[in-house]
Amino acid sequence: MAELLWTTDPHLDHASSTAREDFLAALRRTPGLAVVLSGDTSTASRLTADLEAIADAAARPVYHVLGNHDHYGATIGAVRDAVVALAQRRPEIQWLPPVGVVSLEEGLALIGVDGWADGRHGDALTTPLRLNDDRLIGELVAQPSRAARLRIKRSLADADAARISTLLERAARVARRIVVATHVPPFLEALPRSGPLSRPAWQPLLTCGATGGVLRAFAANHPDHRIVVLAGHTHAGTDVSILANLRCVVGGTRYGSPSVVSFTA
Ligand SMILES: [Fe+2]
16 A cells, blocks of 8 residues: 555646645645646646746646646647656656656556546537636637647547556556546546536536546456545545445545545555
8 A cells, every 4th residue: 555645726827825835835744655646737827837836836746647638728738848848947847748757666556647528428519607718728729720729639538548548658657556546537427416416417518538548448348456546636535446446536625725635546
């Protein structure tokens, strides 16, 4: 068993200076081998500075994926370039998709992809709900229609699904326990059962069906491996068993109150 410091959706751009200092202090004192950050750290203009503040406070390696909000005010391409450059400058801060399989301890591997809400659940073209992604992320703003934006989101999700498939196979060779960090919950079952977010209209905006399909198939084909998915995005805490060896935990978070938990993997 290994302890990880898990934080998701801290949205440091929404935190008061007091809330931010409390969060950084919690990172300093919470035990754990490494920080696992499942996205929505901040917004694009301050993302790398906020990641550095997290790493400075935790004084342990930081492994992160990007959430949709992390791209707000920029393009996906520019944000990816920025976090790759940050990893070269500060090797203890790694964006998970390119870094590959992280061996946390004997038999325990960490992998991750960002994950995008891909409209594979629910009806993406008729839901009356919208995320700000459509007006704040450059690649989506540039699209002429809702259908075109959906194609971009599906391409991103499919690329992440292909990457997680590769990483799962590689991780399985070196570990029986695999932690998967991803921003958007891959399973409908991980959405809240009650309240506004349980409405079917939210499903296309809150799940990544592409990564979910890969994770489900991998777990079914590897019954001796145990997979735990750590996700965020909904801010509504859930902990569900998808299969006997596949668990999904979604972090509960409030805007303005970033928090960290010690997660036993
Ligand atoms: Fe969030």
